[in-house]
Amino acid sequence: MTIDKAVITAAGPSQRTLPLQHLIDRDGQDRTVLAILVEEASKAGMKEVAVIVHPGDESACASAAEGASVKLHFIPQTAGPGYARAIWSARDFTGADPFLHLVGDHLYVGSEPGACAARLIEVASRERCAVSAVQATHESLLPNYGAVGGQPLAGHTDLYSVDRVTEKPTPTLAERSLIVPGLRTGQYLCFFGMHVLTPTIMDVLDSLLASDPIPPPSISSALETLAARERLLALLMDARRYDLGVNYGLFMAQAALALNGRDRDEVLTRLVQLLAASPARKVNL
């Protein structure tokens, strides 16, 4: 299975400006989030990247991704709202090919740029099926993510066969149907924001979106259907993902990049100075 196309979703009303934000990358360069994401895809071997944008955001996104080493497509999401529709907007671009999917409001920090996507693509190519990157996540963060339930794949320590996918599950539901052997109590496999999807996903989305449901379906419900039709694996990533859309999300992503990059010592020193200068406050735990 050859994977050389990527789809980045950046059209959500509340996230459309996030890919345009500027951060200092690991090399100390001022770059947009979108440019960093495109680089992640590019270093993983992608040749073409489609960015799904809010209609009218094409030029802003194009300038944010300027200098990319891959061929870029900017596809406006015109069919209606929703994450699932955003992916569905790329159906002409992906055609009959499997593709890498990244979300535009997350940043991935692994051992080196592109390492996360590369690892995912390596597994998907080997296993010849769709694979979702996941991360063990504390139950208090369940309201932010989709989560999967399943069984460890024999002979692997980081691969799971997925049989249940739920969008933002309550801890009650998670405890009843998403417990995965081997994880710590109160931890669940939540999406990392990175998937390799097979063309079947577009068929699934076709049928899910046919009736124009309200609320629009989530990618989780599409993946649950996908898992019923063909093999879906979850890959436990040891890298970290940073949700830029939450409070202090950009700040944390920036700190993570800096602490994993060239200027680590300088940033660390400044952080320690900042801590030392901050007045002591009682923390109510």
Add this chain to the structure above:
Amino acid sequence: MDRLIAIITSDDEAVRNTPLDAALEGLESNQLLQAAQSLDAFRRETTNLYHRVRALFFLSSIHRYSLPRLGRAPAFGHIPFRAYIQLLDRRFEESISILLNTAAADGPSEALSSALAAAYRGLAFQTLADQVRRSVRSISGNQWMFRCGHAADYPLRLHPDLLLRESSRFPILRETTPVRMDLSHSAWSDIFFLGMDYPEGARVLNISIDLAISGRGEPRPPVEAHLRVIDRPVLRLVSVDLNAQVELSAVAEVFDFAKDYLGLLKAAVIASGIVPPGMEGATAPLAPLLERLTGRPGHGLEIVSKVNDIPKGSRLAVSTNLLACLIAACMRATSQVSHLTGAMDEDDRRLVAARAILGEWLGGSGGGWQDSGGVWPGMKLIRGVQAQPADPEFGISRGCLLPRHELLSEDRVPPAVQKLLQDSLVLVHGGMAQDVGPILEMVTEKYLLRSAREWEARSEAVAILDQVLDRLAHADIRGIGSLTQRNFDSPIQTIIPWAGNHYTQLIINRAKAEFGPRFWGFWMLGGMAGGGMGFLFDPEIKPLAAIRIQQILSETKRELEGGVPFAMEPVVYDFRINPCGSWSELVPAGDALMPPAYYVLTAPALLRRESRSLTPAQRADLEHFGSRSRHGGEWAAAGSSLIDHLLPEAAHSRIASDSLDCLLESNGFDRLQHEQIRADMKSGRIGLAQNRLPARARITNVEPGELPGIDGVHSRFVAIGQDALAQGSVAAISLAGGAGSRWTRGAGVVKALNPFCRMAGRHRSFVEIHLAKSCKTSRPYPLPIPHVFTTSYMTQRPFEDTLARESSFGYQGPLHLSPGRSVGLRFIPMARDLRFAWEETPQQILDVQKQKVIESLRAGLIQWALAAGEASDYRDNQPLQCLHPTGHWFELPNMLRNGVLARLLDERPSLTTLLLHNIDTLGADIDPGLLGFHLDSGAAMTVEVIPRLLDDRGGGLARVDGRIRLVEGLALPDERIEFDLSFYNTGTMWIDIDRMLAAFSLTRAKLADHASVDAAVRDLAARMPSYVTLKDVKKRWGRGQEDIFPVAQFEKLWGDMTALPELDCRYVSVPRLRGQQLKDVAQLDGWVRDGSAAYVESLCDWDR
């Protein structure tokens, strides 16, 4: 003894079901003690929960029943005070160790066995309760809530549809839930312990129903919950039917269950995870949690509960289903249940039921596993489930905590059945609201002991359920009526005779008499009869029967209410089988209004505030209510009620106060004495701590060898006694002026008249039993024994009515009532006395969760005492509940003052001796041997005492500064002393009339001189100590709701007469069966099982 262990561990059902009594038959006491030793070792070693628990119940039964029955061990024994304290603290293991060590050192005794029986029993129930608690926590879907301890980890978010605001107001989620009734519960097989040990026998036929009080509209789901977002960062809880509301702003307040009437709502909030149980003990405010929940700073949640016209004690599991209803609403709102509106799917219903069990445990109550059946629709068979390897219960118990619900499809129950049932069944609330808890404990114990009769009855109940299913399939309602009647008559009352009562039996008899074969059968709903009940009739006469049953219930209640505790007027319901189960709808913000009664309750406080201090949502809500109330109907009525609520209820209070003052006036209330007691209480001169004898008093035990026993006196003195009886020189005095607070927990009915036990084919009261004994004693002699019942303001009228109605129960001898001549007005207690009672004297510690509830309640009651005014008059209740009898010291002097003694002596000049006893000392009779002993001794008074067992608390026989006398428990300077006393006071005394009159400085001749009598009584009363005591008083309100308040009163006690130096008192040790007192309903089962009831019955002659 290996046989007992083999019974417990056997895989063979027949062996496992061997009754304990059969296994122990023929064993001598040393063999029993060996068996107990082996069992104790076994229960310490075994890892199997139910083996351990069954061994504990076996041990308890051996010590409580088997060993005393043989009567080989000495009656006397020293129960170490430390063991008692450990028992109170629920440290049963430690207590057992101390008691076993004492037994090893001192030898076995009945006293030690009584304490060991209590300790083993307590440990058995504690072990079971701990297991249920663990199982509740280990259910998947519940565990996360125990891990979440901080708002930062809080994972729930409100469903976005609940945040769709319109004109400052948010939508309202409205959940409605039916209640349940059981066609059969297979003899309480839904008790968790039974279901988890005997899943194959745990089956309940459960029907979800809607209700309406007959004639008040269409039946509807009886419980409702409403939930909405509010624009204040608080958790606002409102119970419309309990008239209670509170705004909580701190996490700790949510866990304070007994602070107000909103404990059920708090339990729902916690069990649903909105405030997870893992946060208990946190000092954090609620606002951060509510902000995460709603996603909006400054916003909170309002949860409102409403019960539609069903009183407490309905036996329809109203509180469990209300809890489930509230939990369902909270779980829908937080997306833990998959559908925000409409019905729930099976998984979600099971989840809600599991959370309801958790909520019951949190609130310190505990229903059966099928009680939340209202969450499911229609008719269902609920059955226990064998634990499988994947279940958390596997390897611990045979069954799972949660049962399986199987909705009965049309091929098993034809659709016509529903209408046929509705056309035949008259569903009622009989008006009694009793605590079913003790019954459930008895059932558990009997199940684990496998007593032969009870086990057969259980098997019969299981078979009846199959027969009911069969009759349902054939749409044979008449057959069902016959089966439910048989179920009640046979297995249910065989296992627990107390599940039925005199009231219920009378109603059934009257229904049978009036409707003959067209009355198809009685149907006990829930755990016991008296509250919710069903009567099945031929559909042709059902409309008439419904009217007549209401009349029969009301008439029978009026007849019995003097001696039977009713909480409310009986009602007949219309009902309908609910086809949906718990159901929810979302009312959009634009139309969202709470129920009309909500505004009657909450609006007055808002209207009294400056309008600018109202939040936009509050203002909009009030405007909307105002607008709706102009449209008429129930909303307009709510508007009128609101006006009434805004005005104080002066007129009503004045009427109650006037009535109380009249009662005081007419019952000889001594205002001067009352004011003196108030002043003394306030100044600290009297109080609970001051009741005690001075610490310098030398109090020592009277050793067993120092008193004659009945065996030693009996044969010698029988002839003397018989001669006195033949001459008509003895009368019986039964003290019945008190209310018997412990019997009905302060319900204010007359214990003496309570038909509590079935003897010779029907329920008998204390009075009837005492008269039956006097009848039997009189039988061989020419002159019947005069019998006097002393009464008080509280008991006189009910006594008169009952004796008139029952023709004095056929008693042929002279029968007198001696009305009380003194009355006190209760006080609001001093906070220091409450603290003394609850904090400085040894207290029974309850199960962890119940203890939390009671501690919260006690803190609230201390605040109540301070707010209401310490030592002020207690007037906030029914007038009769504000008065108190002034102690049984006055009851004999009252006979002097009211002329009853003079009349007795006129009628029977040969009278020389009185047998004085408490109404609850049922074994006391005019025994010729004891009478002869007393007469021969020439004593003024002979007191009967018994060897002390664990439960004999409240003083005893002691040597105080060299003189042998009775000492009240209240007067002992230290609780430990009581445990050194060998003898307990039975309250039964033989009194020489002339010598007693002499102690009052009176003679027979002077009894006609009222002034001299009054002065003599006053003078002696002044020499008697006054004790301040706390009594529980029930205050009834709403629909069957009851609060219990501790109030202060004073009393003088007859036992202190033994301290008078001029009164020659003797003491005699009598057997327990004769001397024991029946104080508490919870004693009844043991009283029957240990042969006490049979002994009492052997003293009676019913054939009059």
